[in-house]
Amino acid sequence: MPIEYSKTVPFTGHASKALAVARSAFINLGFNIVTNTDYEIRVTGRGMTSTRENALKGVTEADIIIRPTTIEVKAILGGAQKMKRFLRIFPLAMAAFFLIVFGVIAAIAPTFRIWWIFLIPVAVLAPWLVLAPLIGRSIENNTKQAVDTLLNNMIMLSSEF
Numbered sequence: 001m002p003i004e005y006s007k008t009v010p011f012t013g014h015a016s017k018a019l020a021v022a023r024s025a026f027i028n029l030g031f032n033i034v035t036n037t038d039y040e041i042r043v044t045g046r047g048m049t050s051t052r053e054n055a056l057k058g059v060t061e062a063d064i065i066i067r068p069t070t071i072e073v074k075a076i077l078g079g080a081q082k083m084k085r086f087l088r089i090f091p092l093a094m095a096a097f098f099l100i101v102f103g104v105i106a107a108i109a110p111t112f113r114i115w116w117i118f119l120i121p122v123a124v125l126a127p128w129l130v131l132a133p134l135i136g137r138s139i140e141n142n143t144k145q146a147v148d149t150l151l152n153n154m155i156m157l158s159s160e161f
Contacts (some may be wrong), residue, residue, distance in 0.1 A: 002060075003077040005144055008070050009151055013158030015039050015066040021154045022064050029057055039066045047079025051139060056150065058083070058143030064154075073151060080143040084136035091128035095121055 011018070019041050023033065026043045035042035040063070047060045060078030064071065098121030106112040 003081045003140065004074070005077055005147060006072070006074045007148065007151065008072045009155065010069060011066060011071040011155055011158075012069070013155060015158075017158035018066060018071065018154040019064070021157050022150060025056065025150055025153075026062070029054055031062075035063075040064065045079070048083050048139070051083060051135065055139075055142040055146035058139060059147065062147070071151060071154060073147060075147055077140060077143050080140045083139050087132040087136045091125050091132055094128075095125045098125070 015038060019036075019039075022041055023036070026041075026045070027033070029045065031043040031045040033041065034044055042061075042063045044061050045057060045059060048057045058077050058080035059075045061076040063074045065073075099118060102112070102118055102121060106117065
């Protein structure tokens with residue numbers, strides 16, 4: 001089930017200016033505009049492929065609706081979810097790979113047929129069993145924070161002076 005995030009904040013500015021801020025942010029990150037009206041923008045994106053990308057790319061679908069007194073955002077954090085899933089699977093896959101490699105080496109070279117040799121890949125990858133969930137949660141929180149920042153920027157840049 002995809003991770004969903006929604007937030008509603010008070011708004012008294014110009015809808016067109018606020019949506020222009022959102023449109024610009026999403027277009028610059030390679031999102032596709034699906035719906036673009038005077039009071040709503042809906043975008044889709046491919047999601048994250050790296051932890052070094054902009055946190056807003058953790059959103060795969062977003063719908064921003066401006067109502068008379070509020071801005072409402074609904075987002076699906078598919079990119080963040082994909083990275084969390086990758087970080088759960090990666091350490092286990094690497095451990096299996098290294099155990100197979102060490103097993104093949106032990107089958108070829110009898111000097112490597114020592115039981116503690118197989119603990120080396122396990123010991124090297126063991127910290128990832130703790131780090132991966134922490135990094136995954138961090139990616140999700142950073143994506144939520146990026147959506148909140150976008151909302152704040154929309155409010156600030158669209159207010160009347």
